[in-house]
Amino acid sequence: MPELLAPAGNPEALDAAINEGADAVYLGLKSFNARLRTTNFAWNQFEAAVESLHKLGKKVFVTVNTVVEESETERMYRFLGYLNKIGPDGIIVQDYGVVRLVQQFFPNLRIHASTQMNIACAKAANTMSKSGIKRVVLARELNLEEIKQIKQETNVELEVFVHGALCVSESGLCLFSSYLGGKSANRGMCTQACRRLYEADCDSGIKQGFYFSPYDLQLVDQIPDLIKAGVASFKIEGRMKSAEYVGSVVSAYRYLIDHWEEDKKGAIATAKRMLSTDFARSKTAYWYTSDKAENILNPDQASGTGIYLGKIVKTKTVHGNQAGLYAILTGGTYDAEPGDSIRLHKKDDSGRESWKIKNTFTENNSYWIDIPENFGIGDSVYLMQTKSMSKRYPHVIPKDMGKFRTQPGDQLLPILDLSPLDANFTKTFPEGLYIQVSTIKDALTVQSESPVRIILELNSQTKKALVENKEKTPLSKKQTMISLDPYLPQGEEQALNDTVDYLLAEGFTNWIVNNPGHIAIFKGKKAVLTAGPYLYTFNRWAVSWLENQNITPLITPLENSKDNLLETFPVEQRKRVLVTVFAYPALFRMRFQLPESYDFMYFSDRQESVFKALSTPDGSFVLPDNPFSIVDKQKTLKSMGFSHFLIDLSKTDVKRNELKQIMSAYYNGRVLPETSRFNWKEGFYSPDKVEKHKIQTENQKKQYVAQGKKRKK
Numbered sequence: 001m002p003e004l005l006a007p008a009g010n011p012e013a014l015d016a017a018i019n020e021g022a023d024a025v026y027l028g029l030k031s032f033n034a035r036l037r038t039t040n041f042a043w044n045q046f047e048a049a050v051e052s053l054h055k056l057g058k059k060v061f062v063t064v065n066t067v068v069e070e071s072e073t074e075r076m077y078r079f080l081g082y083l084n085k086i087g088p089d090g091i092i093v094q095d096y097g098v099v100r101l102v103q104q105f106f107p108n109l110r111i112h113a114s115t116q117m118n119i120a121c122a123k124a125a126n127t128m129s130k131s132g133i134k135r136v137v138l139a140r141e142l143n144l145e146e147i148k149q150i151k152q153e154t155n156v157e158l159e160v161f162v163h164g165a166l167c168v169s170e171s172g173l174c175l176f177s178s179y180l181g182g183k184s185a186n187r188g189m190c191t192q193a194c195r196r197l198y199e200a201d202c203d204s205g206i207k208q209g210f211y212f213s214p215y216d217l218q219l220v221d222q223i224p225d226l227i228k229a230g231v232a233s234f235k236i237e238g239r240m241k242s243a244e245y246v247g248s249v250v251s252a253y254r255y256l257i258d259h260w261e262e263d264k265k266g267a268i269a270t271a272k273r274m275l276s277t278d279f280a281r282s283k284t285a286y287w288y289t290s291d292k293a294e295n296i297l298n299p300d301q302a303s304g305t306g307i308y309l310g311k312i313v314k315t316k317t318v319h320g321n322q323a324g325l326y327a328i329l330t331g332g333t334y335d336a337e338p339g340d341s342i343r344l345h346k347k348d349d350s351g352r353e354s355w356k357i358k359n360t361f362t363e364n365n366s367y368w369i370d371i372p373e374n375f376g377i378g379d380s381v382y383l384m385q386t387k388s389m390s391k392r393y394p395h396v397i398p399k400d401m402g403k404f405r406t407q408p409g410d411q412l413l414p415i416l417d418l419s420p421l422d423a424n425f426t427k428t429f430p431e432g433l434y435i436q437v438s439t440i441k442d443a444l445t446v447q448s449e450s451p452v453r454i455i456l457e458l459n460s461q462t463k464k465a466l467v468e469n470k471e472k473t474p475l476s477k478k479q480t481m482i483s484l485d486p487y488l489p490q491g492e493e494q495a496l497n498d499t500v501d502y503l504l505a506e507g508f509t510n511w512i513v514n515n516p517g518h519i520a521i522f523k524g525k526k527a528v529l530t531a532g533p534y535l536y537t538f539n540r541w542a543v544s545w546l547e548n549q550n551i552t553p554l555i556t557p558l559e560n561s562k563d564n565l566l567e568t569f570p571v572e573q574r575k576r577v578l579v580t581v582f583a584y585p586a587l588f589r590m591r592f593q594l595p596e597s598y599d600f601m602y603f604s605d606r607q608e609s610v611f612k613a614l615s616t617p618d619g620s621f622v623l624p625d626n627p628f629s630i631v632d633k634q635k636t637l638k639s640m641g642f643s644h645f646l647i648d649l650s651k652t653d654v655k656r657n658e659l660k661q662i663m664s665a666y667y668n669g670r671v672l673p674e675t676s677r678f679n680w681k682e683g684f685y686s687p688d689k690v691e692k693h694k695i696q697t698e699n700q701k702k703q704y705v706a707q708g709k710k711r712k713k
Contacts, residue, residue, distance in 0.1 A: 012393075017247070018393075027063065072539075116171060141286070164280075314327065601613060
């Protein structure tokens with residue numbers, strides 16, 4: 001019998017999940033998890049939950065699924081030590097550095113690979129198994145046959161999402177929210193930029209639409225086949241959803257899992273009826289029934305989830321017994337009542353919040369409902385659950401919390417020294433300029449700039465050129481590096497393996513790997529591997545994990561900051577790092593071609609930022625119109641000990657005049673106009689940083705006022 005795994009974003013959702021029949025829950029604490037915007041659990045609540053769940057014969061998994069910066073590794077070490085004491089049934093991890101820390105210091109902690117780790121094939125699962133991973137949460141962009149094949153070729157437990165919101169981007173590869181303001185999906189701060197309303201420059205004129213907001217996943221019909229395929233755990237998405245939502249979805253899948261063998265058709269029909277109160281978006285079975293974009297995208301579908309109740313047209317603050325902020329809505333067809341659960345969306349997409357209505361009243365024929373303090377006129381409101389659907393569940397966490405007092409300690413993380421670089425290291429990884437392109441034609445264009453290496457992206461076009469047409473590269477094969485796509489699904493694993501074998505035999509020995517599956521493909525083969533930017537190395541423990549895979553050179557992640565880069569790599573280690581100084585980052589990547597109705601390349605948001613949508617046989621990509629650039633920092637970086645620099649022109653047609661402009665700025669230390677620094681200067685958005693800045697500002701104001709008073713005296 002497979003495990004039914006439910007989200008527990010708060011204690012109420014935990015109660016609903018367990019009482020409706022979940023075998024296990026996954027939850028986050030106040031840090032290091034990919035849903036920082038939900039309530040999450042306090043230390044004593046978590047400790048109490050683990051004890052209570054174990055008494056009930058249930059399991060609890062903890063999300064530790066964010067990338068970790070170097071300055072946070074000691075706090076992570078203490079956090080892992082705390083988890084080791086409390087004893088959850090597993091931790092869900094994205095960062096290779098966390099895997100490395102657990103390997104060395106906490107081998108009793110059971111590790112599950114997060115879907116953010118982008119495991120989509122057996123070779124990737126097996127690579128992580130050798131690092132102690134017991135279960136992988138598979139990337140969502142897979143079909144049933146691929147999952148079956150993965151199960152046949154690995155002993156690692158498989159966990160799959162079966163219900164809830166989807167990311168339009170391939171798992172773990174979205175940089176969109178991070179690019180717009182440092183709120184990284186890899187850090188639990190995603191602002192769901194994909195779900196916003198955009199304007200597109202179509203053939204027929206300017207059109208608006210929710211072009212990249214996907215339907216929600218629902219795999220009721222596929223559950224029997226997934227059970228037969230040997231999937232170990234069925235995962236429901238929704239740590240930001242209400243307890244009512246969690247309870248209703250868990251009850252439906254519990255019924256189906258328990259009854260499908262005796263009456264498959266009837267059990268599926270009953271489960272669907274039970275899910276009819278899931279007031280979310282339209283449903284899709286995603287890759288299980290179709291690989292067409294039309295299967296999951298509808299630009300006319302509003303980005304919100306739930307039944308539309310209307311927009312706020314008026315607010316007022318009420319005092320007395322029903323004190324609070326109240327609002328009038330218009331545009332919907334249902335008047336929400338006390339006890340109903342709603343979800344509010346800021347009109348500028350800056351925030352969303354779930355809320356249970358406590359009070360309503362009618363005044364002068366206007367119907368008022370209470371709302372959170374930080375919402376106002378123009379914001380949208382959606383119904384999530386009605387009061388009639390609500391249930392009162394016995395509490396999992398006991399009332400008396402007095403004995404639950406364990407917290408992370410103050411242990412010092414042992415110093416990690418990376419392996420010294422070999423004296424011959426620069427022979428295979430020479431210092432200087434590297435340029436990456438997507439076509440042989442563009443490689444011919446950039447060779448005039450005399451890069452020490454040209455990096456050629458392996459895609460359907462370059463594969464045809466190199467394998468079928470046997471075209472020559474402008475630089476020698478030893479001076480050409482082949483870069484592999486970060487998404488490696490099971491259906492393409494064997495074809496990639498065959499292509500790699502062919503190109504190795506042809507003399508292409510330098511490769512950039514971006515997925516754990518790539519590492520397995522090269523096992524036992526004579527090749528020089530460089531870790532690409534999607535094998536995220538935000539801390540030296542992740543770098544150490546790469547060393548254990550016999551990979552020394554690396555390309556720093558595109559989201560990285562200068563301060564974190566300097567802290568991660570001591571001066572003597574900086575020659576192993578290829579620093580990207582120019583790129584059009586793929587903000588998100590989709591495993592499908594865009595619908596034919598998407599007859600546009602450029603689209604813009606409300607802030608008039610412009611983006612480019614590319615639809616290719618290898619999938620679809622969204623790029624910023626303004627590239628990332630720190631080409632003017634090349635000399636400064638050189639003085640700091642960095643000696644390898646990458647200008648990444650992949651996913652774009654290289655034009656000679658633009659190339660000359662980039663190279664001129666690179667050599668002369670000039671800032672390129674209309675470019676972005678990404679996170680280079682400010683780093684990731686951090687609530688802690690914002691709070692510290694707020695306190696500093698307030699203190700400065702107080703000092704200024706105090707000094708002013710002294711002067712007056």
